[in-house]
Amino acid sequence: MNNLNLVRGLFLMAIALIFGLTSLKYKLGEFSRAGPGMFPLVVSCLLFLIGLATVVRSRFVKPVPLNYNMRNIALVLIGLCGFAVLSAHLNMIAGIVFLVFCSSFAGASYSVVRNLKISAVLIGIALVFQRFLGLNLPLF
Template identity: 50%
Template sequence: MTINRDLVKGLSLLAIALFFGLQANSYPLGTLGRAGPGMFPLVVSALLFLVGSAIVVRTRIVRGDRLEFKARNIALVAAGLLSFVLLSGYVNMLVGLTVMVLISSYAASDFKLSRALALSAVLACVALAMKLGLGLQLPLY
């Protein structure tokens, strides 16, 4: 029996959406005019649930690719995440982001250094905008 890769993606998104949506209910939602701390995760979870549902429904219509587990790619992504955590804590977050993207991007079959560096730069800009624009306490530098 083959497992449809898109079906697994859709079900994973549904599970994540349900998990965070249920967690959001433990915080006050507030109103649309004055949102509480639970509003943002609830809205994002609802949108993620819709995307996951659409993917699951699409698997009933379009034949998808077979799911394959590649231990090398799983290990690379896990190493990227671990490097982000360690480098963000001991060096700074910009170095952690860059190393995470470089390691994780290497798991792609069409790895390009220029694309990985561009993605790192975009993520760094987003993190900087969140620090400066929203006042988040991120250890960027």
């Protein structure tokens, strides 16, 4: 399963299946009077075929190892979602601090002082956006 080409094909087929099977829930209609499910089904089928072709092709070309590192993307995503959740329930300043501190773990080096400085500058920028550009930011 560590073959990039194979995983890519399977991934595309999975997307095609998710959308294709969901589109069966909607009315298909006929070609002369296509329902809401017709076009998504056609496109999903095409995508499935391309995924299948990619899988078949992966049998014939040299395997390429798949590299991934879930740590960094996870940290960044937690930072973004935490920003949204904290901004909704507490305020955006907390969100900014959380975003900076959380995502910085993904960086090559970690420094609390630097993070505090970045947070301070970003909060300043957010204040400018709110006061002078009229952005509707829930800062407090």
